[in-house]
Amino acid sequence: MLLVLLVLFTSGNSVLADQVVFQPASSGKDMWLSSVYNQYAVDDNKLQVGGWGDVYRTFLRFDLTGLPQTATSAYVYLYAYPRGDSSTPVSMNCYVLTVDWNEQTQYYYTPLYGYFGGTLPAPTPNSWYGIDITGIYNAWKAGTYTNYGFAFLPTANDNRFNMFRSSDYSSWQYRPMLVVDYNGANFGFPLPNYTPYNALIGSVIDHSVSTGFGNKDGVVTTFTGESGYVDYGCKYWLPDNTFDDCYSYNYQNYTVVGFKNQSNSDFLIGVNYDSGVSGQSRKYLFYDGHTGYDYPVSDGTDVEAAASGTAYYYDTGDVKIVHPSGYDTYYLHLNSRNIYDGQPVTKGDKIGETGDGHLHFTVKKGTQRVDPYGWQGEYGTDPLPVDGRDNACLWDSCQ
Numbered sequence: 001m002l003l004v005l006l007v008l009f010t011s012g013n014s015v016l017a018d019q020v021v022f023q024p025a026s027s028g029k030d031m032w033l034s035s036v037y038n039q040y041a042v043d044d045n046k047l048q049v050g051g052w053g054d055v056y057r058t059f060l061r062f063d064l065t066g067l068p069q070t071a072t073s074a075y076v077y078l079y080a081y082p083r084g085d086s087s088t089p090v091s092m093n094c095y096v097l098t099v100d101w102n103e104q105t106q107y108y109y110t111p112l113y114g115y116f117g118g119t120l121p122a123p124t125p126n127s128w129y130g131i132d133i134t135g136i137y138n139a140w141k142a143g144t145y146t147n148y149g150f151a152f153l154p155t156a157n158d159n160r161f162n163m164f165r166s167s168d169y170s171s172w173q174y175r176p177m178l179v180v181d182y183n184g185a186n187f188g189f190p191l192p193n194y195t196p197y198n199a200l201i202g203s204v205i206d207h208s209v210s211t212g213f214g215n216k217d218g219v220v221t222t223f224t225g226e227s228g229y230v231d232y233g234c235k236y237w238l239p240d241n242t243f244d245d246c247y248s249y250n251y252q253n254y255t256v257v258g259f260k261n262q263s264n265s266d267f268l269i270g271v272n273y274d275s276g277v278s279g280q281s282r283k284y285l286f287y288d289g290h291t292g293y294d295y296p297v298s299d300g301t302d303v304e305a306a307a308s309g310t311a312y313y314y315d316t317g318d319v320k321i322v323h324p325s326g327y328d329t330y331y332l333h334l335n336s337r338n339i340y341d342g343q344p345v346t347k348g349d350k351i352g353e354t355g356d357g358h359l360h361f362t363v364k365k366g367t368q369r370v371d372p373y374g375w376q377g378e379y380g381t382d383p384l385p386v387d388g389r390d391n392a393c394l395w396d397s398c399q
Contacts, residue, residue, distance in 0.1 A: 028167025061149025
């Protein structure tokens with residue numbers, strides 16, 4: 001079973017469309033140990049493979065939580081550097097581990113088990129060393145195998161050593177990277193000076209229904225997989241999980257649900273939002289069946305194209321951008337449009353300014369709604385699958 005293939009690379013990688021670059025800091029799991037001098041795990045700023053009579057081994061694992069479900073390619077990159085002595089680099093045998101290990105207490109002579117993944121050539125110091133793990137990445141994500149990471153063993157120990165920077169290295173640019181290409185859209189956030197994870201969110205896309213406002217099922221399922229509370233008497237669900245009564249309009253039902261972001265901290269929930277329904281004496285939010293995300297911002301806030309494409313007028317005050325990736329983005333409730341109908345735009349171009357106290361942002365692939373935050377549940381559980389798969393994170397900042 002061929003699981004890895006080496007590709008060498010002498011400069012930093014560039015971020016391409018539909019690509020996630022995951023480069024953990026001290027939360028990364030990696031360590032080294034040896035047969036004589038360091039028989040217990042060493043979790044410091046380096047990784048070593050080789051030996052001079054003794055044997056040094058390195059272990060490495062990336063947490064794949066939140067990463068794309070299916071990779072078109074997946075590479076591990078380690079930065080090799082000189083040891084500063086008379087040793088020379090060494091080729092390595094790679095093993096895909098089938099048992100867990102501990103980066104703080106692992107003992108060299110405790111048996112570990114794994115599949116042989118291939119022999120990798122010796123690295124070149126002062127350059128990136130790339131390992132193609134596409135096959136095992138997809139097998140891990142599909143649940144075919146459990147992700148316990150890799151072990152790297154030297155093919156010789158006659159004063160030959162490989163030195164790599166670890167996830168504990170002080171300069172993040174040289175820490176181990178996992179680079180995943182996938183079929184996505186790589187969207188930038190449409191509001192300048194905000195990110196997908198710090199913007200105030202007034203309303204979320206509802207995964208639990210398939211189409212629009214008229215198909216309410218009484219449940220709001222957010223991208224984290226949490227179910228919200230729909231109260232047709234119309235109440236605010238505040239961040240502290242308490243309720244506040246609100247006015248119930250006689251032909252429309254509104255609610256506010258509590259939900260969390262990918263780091264499991266509370267989103268701010270915007271209660272100063274105008275639903276736009278005439279005759280209301282108060283401001284409400286509508287979640288059940290919602291087709292996108294509402295970001296409460298001041299009127300006149302710039303709105304930018306999330307990706308390159310062709311912009312079209314879409315209803316009064318709205319803009320639709322058709323992207324070559326096969327995705328379309330929608331920007332609703334603008335009080336001005338800064339593009340002509342059919343204008344080519346580049347990611348980050350200003351296309352208009354907000355009105356009605358918020359921007360409504362929707363993503364579609366064909367007629368199918370897509371959640372740009374992705375889906376954080378297990379594969380196959382997304383109530384709103386796209387092309388038969390869970391929603392994948394489409395932001396260019398997602399990891």
